[in-house]
Amino acid sequence: MKKKDRYLKIVEWSDEDQCYVGSIPGWIGKCCHGDNEVEVYHQLGQILEEWIEIYEEDKILLPSRITAKKYSGKFQLRIDSDLHKALAIKAMQADKSLNNFCGGILKKTILQADVTRGTGSVE
Numbered sequence: 001m002k003k004k005d006r007y008l009k010i011v012e013w014s015d016e017d018q019c020y021v022g023s024i025p026g027w028i029g030k031c032c033h034g035d036n037e038v039e040v041y042h043q044l045g046q047i048l049e050e051w052i053e054i055y056e057e058d059k060i061l062l063p064s065r066i067t068a069k070k071y072s073g074k075f076q077l078r079i080d081s082d083l084h085k086a087l088a089i090k091a092m093q094a095d096k097s098l099n100n101f102c103g104g105i106l107k108k109t110i111l112q113a114d115v116t117r118g119t120g121s122v123e
Helices: 037-057 081-093 098-117
Strands: 010-014 019-024 028-034
Touching: 010 037, 019 037, 028 037, 081 098
Parallel strands: none
Antiparallel strands: 010 019, 019 028
């Protein structure tokens, strides 16, 4: 396995730019673009290889990989008090805990966005 294979590479359509853009979350922002998704992915891989080479030549520690990170399933979200109250009421009406209710909304929203974009899965 090549070092570049350990990093999450994302190529997505940008309505703003009207083309595909590629990035490496947590390390390299939007760094390449084009009209062909496969070509942009290839460019992204080349850019990643170059960055890895530069980091190693300069003896800079490579960033940790998002794909290797373990997630606890917990995070803190700050929202305004009116939204908090509305969510709590909706959760009670659904006979669910606030946590389960909000988790369901987030999951449904993310999955629906993936289906709309055509990825069909959450990674």
